[in-house]
Amino acid sequence: MDTIDKLRESIVNFQIKEVPELTKKALEEGKDALEILNEALIKAMEIVGEKFERQEYFLPELLAAAQSMYAALDILKPLLSKSGKVEKIGKVVLGTVKGDLHDIGKNIVKMMFEGANFEVIDLGRDVPAEKFVEAVEKEHPQFVGMSALLTTTMLQMKEVIEKLNEKGLKDKVKVMVGGAPVTEEYAKEIGADIYASNASEAVRIAKEIMK
Amino acid sequence: MGKDNLYRAFKREEISKIPWVPFVGVHGGYLIDTPADEYLKSSEKIFEGISKAIELYKPDGIPVVFDLQIEAEIFGCELKWSEDYPPSVVSHPLSEGKKLNDLKIPDEGDGRIPIVMEALNKLKERFSDVAFYGLVTGPLTLITHLMGPELFMKMVLEPENVIEAIKFATNVTEKMAEYYSKSEADVVAVVDPMVSQISPKTFEDFLFNSYVEIFSHIKSLEKFSSFFVCGDARKNIEIMAKTGPDNISVDENVPISLLRDTTKKYNISFGGNIPLATVLLNGTPQLVQKVSSECIYESGFKGYILSPGCDLPYATPVENLRAVLEVLNVPLEKIGEYIAKKAEEVHEDEIEPYIPPDYSSLNNVIVDVFTVDSSTCAACQYMVGAVKDVEISFNIVPFEWKEHKLSEKEALTMMKALNVKQLPSIVIDGEIVFESVVPNREQLLNAIKKAYENKKFVRRVE
Numbered sequence: 001m002d003t004i005d006k007l008r009e010s011i012v013n014f015q016i017k018e019v020p021e022l023t024k025k026a027l028e029e030g031k032d033a034l035e036i037l038n039e040a041l042i043k044a045m046e047i048v049g050e051k052f053e054r055q056e057y058f059l060p061e062l063l064a065a066a067q068s069m070y071a072a073l074d075i076l077k078p079l080l081s082k083s084g085k086v087e088k089i090g091k092v093v094l095g096t097v098k099g100d101l102h103d104i105g106k107n108i109v110k111m112m113f114e115g116a117n118f119e120v121i122d123l124g125r126d127v128p129a130e131k132f133v134e135a136v137e138k139e140h141p142q143f144v145g146m147s148a149l150l151t152t153t154m155l156q157m158k159e160v161i162e163k164l165n166e167k168g169l170k171d172k173v174k175v176m177v178g179g180a181p182v183t184e185e186y187a188k189e190i191g192a193d194i195y196a197s198n199a200s201e202a203v204r205i206a207k208e209i210m211k
Numbered sequence: 212m213g214k215d216n217l218y219r220a221f222k223r224e225e226i227s228k229i230p231w232v233p234f235v236g237v238h239g240g241y242l243i244d245t246p247a248d249e250y251l252k253s254s255e256k257i258f259e260g261i262s263k264a265i266e267l268y269k270p271d272g273i274p275v276v277f278d279l280q281i282e283a284e285i286f287g288c289e290l291k292w293s294e295d296y297p298p299s300v301v302s303h304p305l306s307e308g309k310k311l312n313d314l315k316i317p318d319e320g321d322g323r324i325p326i327v328m329e330a331l332n333k334l335k336e337r338f339s340d341v342a343f344y345g346l347v348t349g350p351l352t353l354i355t356h357l358m359g360p361e362l363f364m365k366m367v368l369e370p371e372n373v374i375e376a377i378k379f380a381t382n383v384t385e386k387m388a389e390y391y392s393k394s395e396a397d398v399v400a401v402v403d404p405m406v407s408q409i410s411p412k413t414f415e416d417f418l419f420n421s422y423v424e425i426f427s428h429i430k431s432l433e434k435f436s437s438f439f440v441c442g443d444a445r446k447n448i449e450i451m452a453k454t455g456p457d458n459i460s461v462d463e464n465v466p467i468s469l470l471r472d473t474t475k476k477y478n479i480s481f482g483g484n485i486p487l488a489t490v491l492l493n494g495t496p497q498l499v500q501k502v503s504s505e506c507i508y509e510s511g512f513k514g515y516i517l518s519p520g521c522d523l524p525y526a527t528p529v530e531n532l533r534a535v536l537e538v539l540n541v542p543l544e545k546i547g548e549y550i551a552k553k554a555e556e557v558h559e560d561e562i563e564p565y566i567p568p569d570y571s572s573l574n575n576v577i578v579d580v581f582t583v584d585s586s587t588c589a590a591c592q593y594m595v596g597a598v599k600d601v602e603i604s605f606n607i608v609p610f611e612w613k614e615h616k617l618s619e620k621e622a623l624t625m626m627k628a629l630n631v632k633q634l635p636s637i638v639i640d641g642e643i644v645f646e647s648v649v650p651n652r653e654q655l656l657n658a659i660k661k662a663y664e665n666k667k668f669v670r671r672v673e
């Protein structure tokens with residue numbers, strides 16, 4: 001097993017203490033930062049995502065693995081930006097809708113997107129509809145993702161879609177929705193393009209579309 | 212009717228009528244025109260709201276208050292109040308400098324505990340035949356409030372700190388159960404929605420002993436206990452049952468059949484499952500009746516308590532909740548017949564002209580196969596077979612397909628909208644591509660590929 005394989009496994013198994021050491025070792029062995037990113041970090045998060053969807057991993061394991069991934073990314077980041085050759089595979093604007101302060105779910109979606117090499121613009125929580133629209137206008141993302149945990153706040157998603165429509169932006173971006181009370185049926189009803197029942201599924205669908 | 216009926220279900224005894232426990236929380240405020248933030252801070256309003264709910268919904272049991280932030284508020288979690296929802300926790304003292312040792316178990320007079328107990332006392336006085344549920348926050352949810360989401364990471368990376376915190380939270384849960392017991396609540400329900408976010412192994416390592424202790428404590432107080440969870444807790448139902456509650460209550464993420472079979476094995480009662488958003492909040496009374504009669508039918512009756520999946524949304528239409536009363540009056544042996552009748556009514560309501568979607572913006576190609584019925588007509592069978600054959604190539608182009616049988620009412624409206632006149636036919640993204648003639652694999656695959664290329668988002672590969 002070479003160092004990149006070991007690093008990938010240690011992220012999947014959230015052996016956070018080993019991660020920085022293995023990342024440095026891979027670099028010392030002459031591996032390219034980009035190769036480490038692609039072959040260890042992104043692949044690891046893909047495996048973690050699959051385990052999460054299969055209910056082999058739950059929230060604690062997912063978060064611990066993501067934390068381990070970030071421990072490696074912190075070391076790689078300066079090198080990656082120096083070489084300037086990291087191409088993101090897409091851009092996502094994310095936020096929890098207005099009136100809703102629950103952002104655990106949104107943050108996990110963010111981590112999974114970052115782990116899959118997407119650029120993420122995080123608008124935070126309690127985000128008014130106008131803010132989503134502005135961000136789509138300014139950032140030109142391929143996806144805009146909205147999260148809600150409450151049956152009352154999920155109605156905000158519809159408003160955001162209506163506002164995107166008014167501005168003629170709806171066809172320029174794929175609207176992605178999720179959160180505990182949101183169902184596929186509801187997503188269809190309000191005209192969202194993508195419904196995902198968990199973070200990993202959201203990333204998988206986005207990647208399929210970007211292929 | 213009433214308390215005794217509910218107790219019989221708790222003990223899995225024979226019943227002639229399914230007990231009904233609507234989880235009225237802030238919805239009580241809606242019933243008396245009071246915003247949630249005002250409602251949850253006033254024993255008078257809670258008393259009025261729950262009294263109104265009892266008059267309208269004729270429940271066998273009902274919670275006094277549904278608010279999982281009562282304990283957290285006492286520990287200094289900052290709350291953001293809302294007019295139509297229980298408050299949300301916005302700060303987490305244990306990740307902002309406070310230590311576990313700084314926290315002490317709440318006293319009976321702390322925070323909003325006296326408000327809740329006062330409301331309970333008055334309700335007990337007025338309604339002697341309704342069982343009142345005292346809801347206490349389960350240890351995992353309480354610790355999530357106190358530590359924030361980083362708790363979950365710590366479960367893996369620093370388990371010893373989490374174990375200590377959970378021990379403390381367990382003591383809080385037990386103390387709250389005692390306060391409710393003292394005020395003569397009939398059932399103590401431990402509500403721990405976060406349990407759906409962890410694996411059975413994590414439950415075993417961190418929570419199992421706590422829950423065994425909590426439920427045996429409630430038993431020693433001579434109260435029935437219930438374990439409420441929300442979310443996809445399918446994997447944890449069995450281990451939850453092993454901790455010894457008298458009842459487990461779930462939402463629509465857990466199929467009633469799974470819950471029924473697991474709780475039967477442990478000889479405990481079970482409940483829940485009318486979906487909140489799609490059925491109770493946004494559905495019609497007919498849909499509520501159809502879904503709740505299906506819940507009853509699937510439950511097999513024994514040990515079942517009908518209730519919503521979780522805390523009712525503030526503005527749940529009154530007529531949707533009252534619609535349940537008709538279902539409860541249907542003799543159990545007639546419930547199957549009743550479902551069929553309701554299914555037809557719901558159908559009638561839904562027959563509106565079919566409006567095809569904007570296919571070009573959907574992610575997948577939509578393949579609609581119209582048949583008489585593929586199980587009875589040979590040509591139809593081949594048509595469906597052709598699509599099934601191509602399904603294996605899903606990784607080449609993403610598509611979804613569905614058979615629409617003439618016997619289904621929706622099929623008729625769809626055929627009208629899509630101008631389908633012959634059966635069997637295959638319609639791809641709204642275009643009739645094959646009529647009567649069964650295509651071969653290549654023809655069909657090419658037609659689907661062509662439709663996929665018309666999608667707006669497909670980036671041409673140069």
